[in-house]
Amino acid sequence: MNTSVVIIGAGLTGLLTANRLQELGFDVKVLEARERIGGRINTLVSGKAKVEMGATWFNESHYHLLDVIEEFKVPYFEQFMTGTSYFQTFSNVPPQEIAVPNDSPSYRFKNGTVDLLNSIAAKLKPNTIFLNEEVNEVNVIDDDVEVKTNSRTLNAGIVITTLPPATLIDQITFTPQLPNELVSLAEQTHTWMQDSIKVALTYKKPFWREEGKSGTIFSNVGPLSEFYDQSNVEKESYALVGFASGSCARFTKEQRIEKIEAQLKMVFGDEALQYESYHETTWYNEEFTKSNRQEDNLFPHQNGGHALYQAPLFDNKLFISGTETSKHHSGYMEGAIFAAESVVVKLKNLHLTQ
Incomplete structure (x- = not known):
């Protein structure tokens, strides 16, 4: 052979x-x-922050992955979900405060x-x-x-x-x-990911944590359909990262930012607009x-x-x-x-x- x-x-x-x-x-x-x-x-470095523009989370049911993580000694930590989360049902209904159960936690890699x-x-x-x-x-x-x-x-x-x-x-x-x-x-x-838009915003401080919020959004309205805290475990860099809905593909980047800012302001208030950097990866435009x-x-x-x-x-x-x-x-x-x-x-x- x-x-x-x-x-x-x-x-x-x-x-x-x-x-x-x-x-x-x-x-x-x-x-x-x-x-x-x-x-x-694809882990993107933005200042001190490392934000995930591609695959990010895993859990305890991913046992083959966990075996490889242990084999190669790659450190990881539990996704931050502490505090109030938000669910948007309809565009004419204010975001609802919800508590997300933490009985089956997700994990992220410490160094991306x-x-x-x-x-x-x-x-x-x-x-x-x-x-x-x-x-x-x-x-x-x-x-x-x-x-x-x-x-x-x-x-x-x-x-x-x-x-x-x-x-x-x-x-x-x-x-x-x-x-x-x-x-x-x-x-x-x-x-998988071909129809996704991954969005990341970095911040000088985790204003949401200071207000008892998890940074999590689930939305039927959009443009962000899911959003999560992606601060690092050392609490030295702070970010919110998630997915924009597929319907955002018909907008320009500038239009997406405008709509995302409006949604974040509605959910978190004006502090959400004080971000240091904005990043997005439109996977449907990724050639390979x-x-x-x-x-x-x-x-x-x-x-x-x-x-x-x-x-x-x-x-x-x-x-x-x-x-x-x-x-x-x-x-x-x-x-x-x-x-x-x-x-x-x-x-x-x-x-x-x-």
Whole structure:
């Protein structure tokens, strides 16, 4: 068995897969189109604050992720939810004060979600990860797989893609072509975060905590649908972070800010407008996340973990992986971990039988 492997995508699945395969003796290279690792994990540094513009929270049901966190010694802490939270039901009804139960807490990484990625990447051999390498073609030629990027051509025995399935079929040409059934499925597989707008505001002080508020908003009205405290555990930086509703996509950034400010003023008062910085990530504009071939009317996690994604292609030369393919918590960091562990087991078993 040819033990050279090219992994497409340096997100959580790609990096953990590389780590596991290198430990088994495989020769691994990871190709990442972006100029950073992480994919839909993106910790933005704004002054002293680290705000999450992508994947953020996990809980005790994410036990595969918790095992990896423990393995790589990545510190985390409980999401702040103490105090009054708010729920907006209708536009003509004042925000309702609510108490959020804390019997099933969520957690965040002390040094940002990127800390988990950096901890895994640090265990990889030198010259494993290659950034700014957009894969354009994957060609299976006899016993070899040729991978063409915007700057080079690599050859390997096995290729593992960790891209969202819709992005995969949109951006990479395969020879032979992928099965029609798989292509149709990929077009109908929801890409987690693809229709999200993540918003972060940083502050000099946590005015909401001083007023006995948690910083949490749940809203049916918008533009913010969910908003949470994202201050650091050392209480040195303060931020509010969450999601703007998908309807905000039709507005300009300036229009979104105006509407968000109006909502925050309604809920928290004038102090909410005294922010130091505003950041947003419109994931539907992210070139390597959103597919131009994907419908916008898919429901969350549609076709995630489908059986077609579990079988290798082209005589065990191409493996489809990534969080959308996970049968367990598809779309989440937990799913990304499960997908990595699953594909590694397949390759290990294949290696043992040859």
